[in-house]
Amino acid sequence: SQQGEEDPQALSIQEGENATMNCSYKTSINNLQWYRQNSGRGLVHLILIRSNEREKHSGRLRVTLDTSKKSSSLLITASRAADTASYFCATAARSDYKLSFGAGTTVTVRA
Amino acid sequence: GAGVSQSPSNKVTEKGKDVELRCDPISGHTALYWYRQSLGQGLEFLIYFQGNSAPDKSGLPSDRFSAERTGGSVSTLTIQRTQQEDSAVYLCASSLVGGPGGSYNEQFFGPGTRLTVL
Numbered sequence: 001s002q003q004g005e006e007d008p009q010a011l012s013i014q015e016g017e018n019a020t021m022n023c024s025y026k027t028s029i030n031n032l033q034w035y036r037q038n039s040g041r042g043l044v045h046l047i048l049i050r051s052n053e054r055e056k057h058s059g060r061l062r063v064t065l066d067t068s069k070k071s072s073s074l075l076i077t078a079s080r081a082a083d084t085a086s087y088f089c090a091t092a093a094r095s096d097y098k099l100s101f102g103a104g105t106t107v108t109v110r111a
Numbered sequence: 112g113a114g115v116s117q118s119p120s121n122k123v124t125e126k127g128k129d130v131e132l133r134c135d136p137i138s139g140h141t142a143l144y145w146y147r148q149s150l151g152q153g154l155e156f157l158i159y160f161q162g163n164s165a166p167d168k169s170g171l172p173s174d175r176f177s178a179e180r181t182g183g184s185v186s187t188l189t190i191q192r193t194q195q196e197d198s199a200v201y202l203c204a205s206s207l208v209g210g211p212g213g214s215y216n217e218q219f220f221g222p223g224t225r226l227t228v229l
Contacts, residue, residue, distance in 0.1 A: 097142070
């Protein structure tokens, strides 16, 4: 079953704009990860945030985590056409090791 | 190799036939995972291998699915008597370590095998 749920399902923005997507989950987690997938094939790890962290940055990516609300957000600043992809959040439970993925947010960046 | 590799990249088979999908993890990674992704969906966990421990098969959808990992490295996912609902992209991932508690490492994914059952 999918624990994470991304919102929105799809997002279309102009190049240079920021893109924000959210992820909600249900059970306690050890960490939450964001992945990107191009063309329905392999996933690329973007960033991992642990349950005791509230915010993390990596280049143009900013991730927040609110464990009280069981939610996370991914912000992509100054978007580029190459950012067009599907973005998935994945959670690792405290007592588990496998990742539970949401259905993803499809981001389209228009040139 | 530089990353996780999977073969074949595409497989078309007839309903009722058996298929084998192969995964070569990153050298040195002790944890190996198989996931399945149906069209437009997120990933569904299938099976997990950690070192020499017994695999966690809790995600396998039926007894037609099985997997093995030889020598702690290469893994093969076998689907017997394939059905049309087995059509999906099968993704393999590996990580340095895996296990509850402690430090989780990111998972590195292969490009996947697109399976089509006619």
